[in-house]
Amino acid sequence: MTPVQGVDQAFWYILGISVVLLFGITVVMVYFVVKYRRSKHPVASDIRDNYKLEIIWTIVPTLIALSMFVIGWSSYVGLRTVPKDAMEVEVLAQQYSWLFVYNNDKETENELVVPVGRAVKLNISSLDVLHSFYLPAFRIKVDAVKGMPTYAWFFADQLGEYDIQCTEYCGVDHSAMVAKLKIIPEKEFAAWLEKESD
Amino acid sequence: MTATQSFYHTPAPPHLTGMKAWLLTHDHKRLGLMYLGAIFFWFVLAMFLGLLLRTELMSQGKTIMDAATYNATFTLHGVIMIFLFVIPGIPAIFGNFFLPIQLGTDDVFFPRLNLFSWYLFMFGGLFAIISLFVGDGFPDTGWTFYVPFSVQNSANVGLTVTAAFILGMSSMLTGLNFVTTFHRMRDKSMGLMQIPLFAWSLYATAWVQILATPVISITFVLIVLERFFHIGLFDPDKGGDPLLYQHLFWMYSHPAVYVMIIPGMGVISEIIPIFSRKSIFGYKAIVWSSMAIAIAGSLVWAHHMFTSGMSDVSVFVFSLLTYLVAIPSAVKVFSWVSTMYKGSIEMTPPLLLALIFIFLFSIGGLTGLVLGAAGTNIHVHDTQFVVAHFHFVMFGGTGFAFFAALHFWWPKMFGIMYRFKPAYIGASLTGIGFMFHYVPMLILGLEGMPRRYYDYLPQYETGNFLAGFGGYLLIIGMVTMFVNLLLSFKQRMPAPVDPWGGTTLEWTVPSPPPVHNFLHKPQIADFPYDFTGVTEQLLQRGGEGPLP
Ligand code: HEM
Ligand SMILES: [Cu+2]
Ligand SMILES: [Cu+2]
Numbered sequence: 001m002t003p004v005q006g007v008d009q010a011f012w013y014i015l016g017i018s019v020v021l022l023f024g025i026t027v028v029m030v031y032f033v034v035k036y037r038r039s040k041h042p043v044a045s046d047i048r049d050n051y052k053l054e055i056i057w058t059i060v061p062t063l064i065a066l067s068m069f070v071i072g073w074s075s076y077v078g079l080r081t082v083p084k085d086a087m088e089v090e091v092l093a094q095q096y097s098w099l100f101v102y103n104n105d106k107e108t109e110n111e112l113v114v115p116v117g118r119a120v121k122l123n124i125s126s127l128d129v130l131h132s133f134y135l136p137a138f139r140i141k142v143d144a145v146k147g148m149p150t151y152a153w154f155f156a157d158q159l160g161e162y163d164i165q166c167t168e169y170c171g172v173d174h175s176a177m178v179a180k181l182k183i184i185p186e187k188e189f190a191a192w193l194e195k196e197s198d
Numbered sequence: 199m200t201a202t203q204s205f206y207h208t209p210a211p212p213h214l215t216g217m218k219a220w221l222l223t224h225d226h227k228r229l230g231l232m233y234l235g236a237i238f239f240w241f242v243l244a245m246f247l248g249l250l251l252r253t254e255l256m257s258q259g260k261t262i263m264d265a266a267t268y269n270a271t272f273t274l275h276g277v278i279m280i281f282l283f284v285i286p287g288i289p290a291i292f293g294n295f296f297l298p299i300q301l302g303t304d305d306v307f308f309p310r311l312n313l314f315s316w317y318l319f320m321f322g323g324l325f326a327i328i329s330l331f332v333g334d335g336f337p338d339t340g341w342t343f344y345v346p347f348s349v350q351n352s353a354n355v356g357l358t359v360t361a362a363f364i365l366g367m368s369s370m371l372t373g374l375n376f377v378t379t380f381h382r383m384r385d386k387s388m389g390l391m392q393i394p395l396f397a398w399s400l401y402a403t404a405w406v407q408i409l410a411t412p413v414i415s416i417t418f419v420l421i422v423l424e425r426f427f428h429i430g431l432f433d434p435d436k437g438g439d440p441l442l443y444q445h446l447f448w449m450y451s452h453p454a455v456y457v458m459i460i461p462g463m464g465v466i467s468e469i470i471p472i473f474s475r476k477s478i479f480g481y482k483a484i485v486w487s488s489m490a491i492a493i494a495g496s497l498v499w500a501h502h503m504f505t506s507g508m509s510d511v512s513v514f515v516f517s518l519l520t521y522l523v524a525i526p527s528a529v530k531v532f533s534w535v536s537t538m539y540k541g542s543i544e545m546t547p548p549l550l551l552a553l554i555f556i557f558l559f560s561i562g563g564l565t566g567l568v569l570g571a572a573g574t575n576i577h578v579h580d581t582q583f584v585v586a587h588f589h590f591v592m593f594g595g596t597g598f599a600f601f602a603a604l605h606f607w608w609p610k611m612f613g614i615m616y617r618f619k620p621a622y623i624g625a626s627l628t629g630i631g632f633m634f635h636y637v638p639m640l641i642l643g644l645e646g647m648p649r650r651y652y653d654y655l656p657q658y659e660t661g662n663f664l665a666g667f668g669g670y671l672l673i674i675g676m677v678t679m680f681v682n683l684l685l686s687f688k689q690r691m692p693a694p695v696d697p698w699g700g701t702t703l704e705w706t707v708p709s710p711p712p713v714h715n716f717l718h719k720p721q722i723a724d725f726p727y728d729f730t731g732v733t734e735q736l737l738q739r740g741g742e743g744p745l746p
Binding site: 006007010011014015018021022025026028029032033036037038041042043044045046047048049050053054057058061062065066068069071072073074075076078079080128129130132134136137139140141142143145146147148150163165166167168169170171172173174175176178 | 557646729
């Protein structure tokens with residue numbers, strides 16, 4: 001399972017249970033309001049407690065919550081465990097653009113290019129205030145902090161272009177701090193990497 | 199001067215007249231109303247700022263304002279909503295007015311301090327206004343004031359955090375007053391398990407206000423120090439820690455979300471039993487869950503920081519603790535719904551608002567589960583999903599509890615009744631508009647649209663347009679509701695002592711209450727939600743309709 005699948009599975013699990021719970025609560029609530037309306041049910045019963053029921057509805061949600069925690073955590077572990085053969089790119093955030101530096105010192109602005117089929121590790125840092133590197137298609141996000149390196153990784157499994165956005169408010173042009181990820185074939189990438197940056 | 203005269207006609211202290219009878223009063227009821235005036239003003243202002251933001255987002259590119267204005271506007275909207283509406287709202291207005299009455303006493307423990315807190319609140323608001331117009335204008339940092347941006351920023355950050363500092367003092371002193379009142383002023387014959395749930399919720403909240411507020415106050419002082427003296431506490435170049443600020447900020451601001459919601463839960467715990475004419479289900483569980491939320495809620499702050507770069511161990515611990523805090527809230531929802539089982543339910547505007555609260559608050563809580571899980575949090579953190587989540591909790595939750603409380607206690611506070619039909623229409627429109635406004639934002643967030651975005655990628659346009667449409671519906675609904683309440687001052691339909699058939703003490707005193715609240719020594723019931731007497735009384739009269 002790729003990290004993306006892991007995270008999506010956690011989404012479906014948590015959202016699915018939530019929808020069922022919400023539906024249940026709402027239906028029961030509306031049903032009671034209609035069924036026990038005063039014109040049909042003038043005298044209320046005097047029920048104050050039911051310890052058995054209360055214990056059940058404390059314990060069962062606790063178990064459900066713990067299961068959500070576990071599935072959430074294991075998907076997080078997937079996002080943090082970088083494969084050994086990952087290619088590394090340095091990412092520098094600044095007001096208001098993204099800089100990408102490759103290991104042959106090639107530098108690009110707002111354009112991250114990687115070969116398909118590789119795991120890519122991004123070493124992220126900031127030149128000024130906080131920013132956050134967000135690549136929604138790969139479910140990754142991590143803050144760029146000056147003086148405190150952070151990282152994220154993704155597996156470039158499909159050719160294509162993907163959006164990169166800044167998600168930590170960084171000033172007036174925060175929403176314009178977007179970049180593109182381009183996943184291209186191996187050979188094209190090798191040629192691109194050797195080309196002089198202009 | 200007779201003892202039955204309402205507090206409107208009896209200044210306290212007695213020698214005060216005219217405006218002074220309000221501005222120098224020690225009466226908790228007048229102070230509650232003075233807070234109502236001020237807080238209502240702020241809420242309406244911030245509501246329209248929100249609508250401006252929403253309008254700007256309705257189409258891609260520039261619509262009605264530029265990026266700098268947008269950023270300052272969402273900061274102003276957030277600062278007002280947080281520090282001048284949701285945090286003080288229910289405790290300062292309804293807490294002040296009803297806590298002493300529910301506890302069977304005539305005022306809070308420190309009436310002068312109570313007046314002082316109101317002035318602090320007003321000064322805090324004044325500072326916020328001043329910071330709009332002097333120097334380089336209102337900050338555009340977001341209400342979170344994250345460093346290093348807030349330290350390097352040229353706008354009036356210093357003045358604005360000073361405003362928040364003063365408002366924090368006000369909140370803390372109110373908390374202090376409520377804790378002492380709860381312990382020292384309560385009727386001698388009222389045991390702990392005889393206290394109404396609204397009073398309990400204020401008590402739990404008050405402890406959080408007292409213990410957590412100093413942390414944010416110190417943090418704001420640190421920002422000001424950094425701005426003027428560049429000490430470098432948060433600057434790694436000078437040996438500081440860049441994440442320290444976020445820890446300090448959320449160490450207060452997470453508990454603060456419980457300051458916002460627990461009193462709202464208290465309101466709902468009063469409304470559901472009354473209109474079901476049936477005891478609250480699981481009184482003790484509700485009391486304990488309020489205290490549990492207040493305590494455990496202080497230990498989960500770093501769930502706002504999963505992407506900040508803090509250690510994976512911290513992510514593990516804070517995610518786990520977050521899930522444990524979810525339980526007491528779920529217990530409350532189950533208790534409210536079960537209260538209606540085999541009740542005798544009368545639909546009224548406060549009940550309708552309380553039901554909408556339960557629905558919206560449940561969505562808020564359930565979307566919180568998505569945010570609490572480490573892996574999913576990474577994807578939706580700082581996106582529109584979060585914005586929708588916290589509006590579900592703070593607005594669908596506390597906001598609707600506030601509207602419900604207004605409609606519930608209006609007859610007691612002012613001695614007049616409002617019309618029901620416009621109230622139903624307003625409440626329903628607000629609820630429907632709410633869903634139209636925030637459900638698209640949940641989806642936009644899942645699709646990856648970040649928050650605090652003045653502009654967005656083309657794929658997000660439809661969702662933003664829909665949300666804007668919902669925003670307008672929402673505001674029309676709220677305006678209908680408020681205008682209807684205000685019109686009641688013109689119609690002046692007198693309200694009886696006990697329009698709903700209540701069991702707590704505020705429904706035994708005149709509407710509006712006399713200056714010392716009680717005409718006779720209050721009778722404390724063994725259990726605050728025993729409706730068997732109410733039902734019998736009704737049967738003897740042999741008919742429906744509000745009790746005399
Ligand atoms: C009880 C009511 C409300 C509360 C407590 C509330 C609170 C907040 C807070 C704390 C923020 C965050 C500001 C920041 O990022 O620094 C915010 C943002 C926002 N609010 Fe509200 N708000 C309320 C009602 C509304 C209404 C009525 C609207 C619109 C009709 C609205 C629209 C917005 C928008 C568009 C944002 C900006 C979202 C973003 O970060 O991109 N809010 N609100
Ligand atoms: Cu940014
Ligand atoms: Cu929190």
